[in-house]
Amino acid sequence: MLSKSVLVDLTRCTGCKACQTACKQWNDLPAVIPEFDNNLTFPNKTDGNTYTVVQHRVTEKDGQDVMRFAKMQCLHCLEPACASACFAKALQKTPEGPVVYNPELCVGCRYCMLACPFGVPKYEWDEVFPLVAKCQFCFDPNGKYDRLGHGQKPACVDTCPNGTLEFGERDEMLKEAWRRINSDPKYVKHVYGEKEAGGTNWLYISDVPFETFGFRTDVTERPLPEYTHDYLKWTPAVIAAWGGLLTLMYFYTKRRGEVAQDQGKNIGA
Amino acid sequence: MAAHKWSFTWTPVRKVLMVLAALAAVIVVYRLATGLGTTTNLNDQWPWGLWIGFDVLTGVALAGGGYSTALLVHIMHINKFNVIARSAMLTSLLGYLLVMAGLFLDIGQWFNFWRPFVSWGYHSVLFEVFWCISLYTTVQLIEFGEIATEKVAKSWHKPLKSIMPIMLILGVLLPTLHQSSLGGLYIIEVGKLHPLWWSPMLPLFFMMSSFFVGPAMVTIETTLAGKALGHHVEDRILRSLVRIAGSLMIIYLALKIIDLANRDAFGYVFAGGLESSMFLLEMTAGIIIPIIICFSSWSTSRNGLVIFSALTAGGVVLNRMNVVFTGMYQALGPGYFPSWMEWAVTIGLVSAGVLVYLFIAENFNILGAHEKHETA
Numbered sequence: 188m189l190s191k192s193v194l195v196d197l198t199r200c201t202g203c204k205a206c207q208t209a210c211k212q213w214n215d216l217p218a219v220i221p222e223f224d225n226n227l228t229f230p231n232k233t234d235g236n237t238y239t240v241v242q243h244r245v246t247e248k249d250g251q252d253v254m255r256f257a258k259m260q261c262l263h264c265l266e267p268a269c270a271s272a273c274f275a276k277a278l279q280k281t282p283e284g285p286v287v288y289n290p291e292l293c294v295g296c297r298y299c300m301l302a303c304p305f306g307v308p309k310y311e312w313d314e315v316f317p318l319v320a321k322c323q324f325c326f327d328p329n330g331k332y333d334r335l336g337h338g339q340k341p342a343c344v345d346t347c348p349n350g351t352l353e354f355g356e357r358d359e360m361l362k363e364a365w366r367r368i369n370s371d372p373k374y375v376k377h378v379y380g381e382k383e384a385g386g387t388n389w390l391y392i393s394d395v396p397f398e399t400f401g402f403r404t405d406v407t408e409r410p411l412p413e414y415t416h417d418y419l420k421w422t423p424a425v426i427a428a429w430g431g432l433l434t435l436m437y438f439y440t441k442r443r444g445e446v447a448q449d450q451g452k453n454i455g456a
Numbered sequence: 457m458a459a460h461k462w463s464f465t466w467t468p469v470r471k472v473l474m475v476l477a478a479l480a481a482v483i484v485v486y487r488l489a490t491g492l493g494t495t496t497n498l499n500d501q502w503p504w505g506l507w508i509g510f511d512v513l514t515g516v517a518l519a520g521g522g523y524s525t526a527l528l529v530h531i532m533h534i535n536k537f538n539v540i541a542r543s544a545m546l547t548s549l550l551g552y553l554l555v556m557a558g559l560f561l562d563i564g565q566w567f568n569f570w571r572p573f574v575s576w577g578y579h580s581v582l583f584e585v586f587w588c589i590s591l592y593t594t595v596q597l598i599e600f601g602e603i604a605t606e607k608v609a610k611s612w613h614k615p616l617k618s619i620m621p622i623m624l625i626l627g628v629l630l631p632t633l634h635q636s637s638l639g640g641l642y643i644i645e646v647g648k649l650h651p652l653w654w655s656p657m658l659p660l661f662f663m664m665s666s667f668f669v670g671p672a673m674v675t676i677e678t679t680l681a682g683k684a685l686g687h688h689v690e691d692r693i694l695r696s697l698v699r700i701a702g703s704l705m706i707i708y709l710a711l712k713i714i715d716l717a718n719r720d721a722f723g724y725v726f727a728g729g730l731e732s733s734m735f736l737l738e739m740t741a742g743i744i745i746p747i748i749i750c751f752s753s754w755s756t757s758r759n760g761l762v763i764f765s766a767l768t769a770g771g772v773v774l775n776r777m778n779v780v781f782t783g784m785y786q787a788l789g790p791g792y793f794p795s796w797m798e799w800a801v802t803i804g805l806v807s808a809g810v811l812v813y814l815f816i817a818e819n820f821n822i823l824g825a826h827e828k829h830e831t832a
Contacts, residue, residue: 234500268644274583275571292575295564297503298582302644309500310564312493317564403647411644415581418640418659422584422633429632433531433625440533 190265190388191284191324191335192357193344194364195258197393198373200351202256204229204241206343210260213325213342214238214332233259235311238322239343246399255393257400258343258352261286261307261322262380262387264410271412272302277319283335284357284388285324293318304384304406324388357388364392385410464815473807480804483797487561495797502792509780511558511802513638514773515551516589517666521677522548522596523631524670528700530624537697539689542603542822543681544674549596550809556593557805581640588634595627603820636663642779648787651721652735653779657711664708669772671701672746672765679762684814687823694761701768702750709743734774734782742771 211218216236224231227243239260246255267286270278277292278299299319300308311317325334325341334341344352353360361381368374373394380387383406391397397404487495498505525544529537560566573590577583602620605613639662642649655661675694681687716722724732746768754760794802817823 232500271579272582272644274577274580274586275568275575276577277575292568292571293565294568294571295566296562296582297564298580298641300500300503304647306501310503312499313491314493314564315489315491316567317491317493405647407647411646412579414643414646414656415579415640417656418643419579419581419584425633426629430625430629433527433628437531437533437621437625440531444533444535 189283190357192355192360192388192390193341194353194355194360195389195391196351196353196367197255197257197391197395199349200241200256200258201349202241202243202254203348205346205348206258206352207237207239207241209342209346210239210322211237213334214323233307233321234309235313235317235320237309238320242400244399246395248395253395255395255399257391257393257402259400260343260389261324262305262383262389263322263324264384265386265388266384266410266412268302268304268384268411269299269308271415272298274298281326281328283326285326285335286321287323287326288319288321290318295319302411304411305403357390360390364390368392382408384408385413463818465818470811470814473811476800476804477808477811478804480801480808483801483804484561487797487801488566492562492564495795497792497795497798499791501788504780505792506794506798506802507558507562509777510773511805512555512562513780514776515555515558516635516638517662517669517772517776518673518769519548519551519555520631520635520666521670521673522551523628523635524667525674526624527628528697531628536693539693540674540678540697543677543687543817544670545596545599546603546816546822547673547677547813549593549600550813552589552593552596554805554809555589558802561801581637581643584637585634585641588630588637592627592630592634595623595630598623599627603822607820631666632663635666636660638662639779645784645787648784649779650724650731650783650786651719652716652724652731653783655715655719657715658779661708661712664704664711665772665775668701668704668708669769671697672768672772675761675765676769679758679765681817681823685817685823687817691756691758691761694758695755698750698755698761698764702747702764705743705747705750705768709739709747712739712743730785731782734778738771738774738778741767742774743768746771 210216216238219230219236222231223229227245230237230240231242233240239258242257242259244255244257245252247253263284263286264280267278267280270280270286274296275292275294277289277294278286279289280286295317297308297310297319300306300310308319308321310319323332325332325339326336327333328336334345339345340354344354353363355363361378364378364381368376368378375393375396377392377397379391379393379397379402380389383403385408391402393399483495492498496505496507521544525537525541528534529541560569563569572583572586598616598619601612602616605616636659639658639660642654642658643656646654648654671694674697678687678689678694682689716725725735726732746764749755749760749764749767755764
C-alpha cells in the first residue's frame with residue numbers, strides 16, 4: 188500500500204508550534220491576533236483559517252507536574268466518515284492517503300462536520316460564501332498548495348525540528364510506533380489511530396493518556412461509513428418491494444371498489 | 457374565458473402573519489447577502505441548528521400527513537377519508553416548500569445547491585434525502601396541478617389527471633424513503649448521539665413517527681380550518697384515522713422498548729439527568745398518553761381527538777429536537793442557542809405557509825365536497 192502516513196511521537200514534542208506556523212504559511216491561511224487558552228496555546232482550536240494547532244497541557248506523570256504537547260489536525264481516516272457523508276463528493280479519500288476537499292463541489296451543508304468522529308472539519312463562518320476548512324495533508328494535485336504530489340513531505344513535518352513528526356508509508360509508521368512502545372516502558376501501550384474509526388493515516392504515540400488532550404478514546408473501531416451502508420444498502424430492495432406493493436394495492440383496491448360499485452348498482456336495479 | 461375571481465379576507469390574525477412573513481423575507485435577503493455568521497449563532501461545535509433541526513427535520517415529519525393520507529385514500533382507496541385528502545396533501549406540499557426554503561437558507565454555498573444532481577455522493581444518506589425531497593416536491597406540485605387546473609389553465613387538467621396514478625404511487629414511495637433517511641442521517645453519529653436515541657433502527661423510527669403524526673396533523677388542521685373556513689369533518693372519520701395512528705404508536709412503543717433492551721441501553725431511561733428526563737417526557741407525553749386517549753372513550757369527542765393530536769405532534773417535534781439537540785449535547789457541549797433572526801425566519805416561514813394555505817383553500821376546491829368520482 189502506498190498510503191502515506193505521519194507518526195506523531197508526543198514524547199518528542201517541545202510545543203514550539205513551528206508546524207502550526209509552517210501550515211499557515213504554506214496554505215496562505217490568514218493569521219489573527221493571538222487568543223491564548225490557559226495562557227499556553229494559540230489558538231486553542233482549529234478553525235476556518237487554522238488547519239492545525241499544538242495543544243499545551245500541564246498534567247501529572249509519576250507524581251510530578253509535566254508539560255505535554257499535541258499537534259491536532261485531520262487524522263485522514265482510512266475510511267473517512269466525512270467523505271461518506273458528503274452528498275456532492277466534495278470530500279474524497281485519495282489512494283495516496285489524504286482526505287482532500289474540493290471547494291468547487293461543496294454545497295455548504297456541513298454534514299461532514301457532524302459526521303466526523305473527531306470534530307475536525309471547520310467552517311468559515313465569517314464569509315458570505317463560507318467553505319469547509321481542514322488539513323489537506325499538503326496534497327493538492329495540480330494545485331498550488333501541493334507538496335505530496337511533488338514527493339515532498341507535508342509542510343509541518345518538514346519544519347518539525349525535533350523528530351516529533353515522521354512521514355512514511357502507513358505500514359512502516361505503524362511498525363515504528365510499536366517498536367518504540369515496546370522498547371520503552373514510558374509509552375502508553377496504544378497507537379492512537381491504529382484502530383480508531385477503522386484506522387487513520389495519522390498515528391499518535393504518547394507517554395501520558397490520550398484523554399489529556401481531548402482525544403476521543405471511545406471512538407468505534409468499525410469504519411463509520413459501514414454503519415450508513417448497512418442502512419443504505421436496503422434502498423434498491425425497498426424501492427422494488429414497497430413500490431411494487433403500492434402499485435398492486437393501488438390497482439387491486441381500485442378494482443375492488445369498482446366491482447363493489449357495479450354490484451351495488453345491479454342489486455339496486 | 458372569464459376572469460377568475462380571487463378572494464382573500466383580511467382578518468387581524470392574517471395581518472399579523474403577513475407582518476411576520478415580511479420580516480422573515482427581509483432577514484432572508486440579509487442572510488443571503490451577508491452569510492451565516494452575521495445571522496445565525498451556528499458555530500464549529502454546532503454546525504446544525506434551528507433551521508435544519510426544526511424547519512427541515514421536524515417540518516418534513518409534520519408534513520407526513522400528506523403521504524399517510526395519500527396511502528389511505530389514493531392507494532388503499534379507503535373512501536371515507538376522501539374528505540380530508542386534499543387539505544392534507546396541500547398542507548404537505550406547503551410544508552415541503554417551506555422545508556426547501558429552510559434548506560436553501562441553511563447551505564453556505566446556496567448558488568451551488570444543484571450540485572448533488574450532477575456530482576453523485578451516493579454513499580451519503582443526505583444524497584438520498586436530497587433526491588427524494590426534490591422529486592417528491594415536484595410530484596406534489598403535479599398533484600396540486602391537477603387541483604389547480606380545475607380552475608386555471610383548464611386544458612392541462614386531462615393530461616395531468618392521466619399521469620396521476622404514477623404520481624400517487626411515487627407520492628407514497630418517495631416520502632417513505634426520505635422520512636426514514638432523515639433518521640438515517642444520524643446513524644453516522646454513532647458514539648456521539650446519546651444511546652437513548654442513536655440506534656440502527658433510527659430510520660424506521662423516523663418513518664413510523666412521520667406516518668402516525670399524519671392523522672394528528674390532519675385533525676389539528678381540520679379543526680383549525682373548521683373554525684377559520686367553516687370546513688367540518690365528522691368526528692367519526694377523524695376518530696378512525698386517529699385509531700390507525702394509535703395502532704402504529706403501539707408498535708412503535710414496543711419496538712422502542714425492544715431496541716433499547718437489545719442495545720443494553722435500557723438503563724439510561726431512568727438514569728436521571730437531561731437526556732433521561734427529555735426521553736421520558738417524549739415517550740410519556742408524546743406516545744403513551746396519546747395511545748391511552750386513542751383507545752379510551754376520550755377519543756369519541758372532538759376535544760379528546762384534538763388533545764391526542766396536539767400531544768402526538770408535540771411528541772414528534774420533541775423527538776426530532778431531542779435527536780438534533782438534547783442527544784448531541786454531551787458530544788458537542790454547550791454553545792448554541794438560536795439567534796433572534798433564526799427564530800424570526802422560522803416563525804416567518806410558517807406564517808407564510810399558513811397564509812398561502814388559507815389563500816388556496818379559499819380559492820380552489822380543497823375543502824369542498826370532493827367525495828365520489830375524484831378518487832383517481
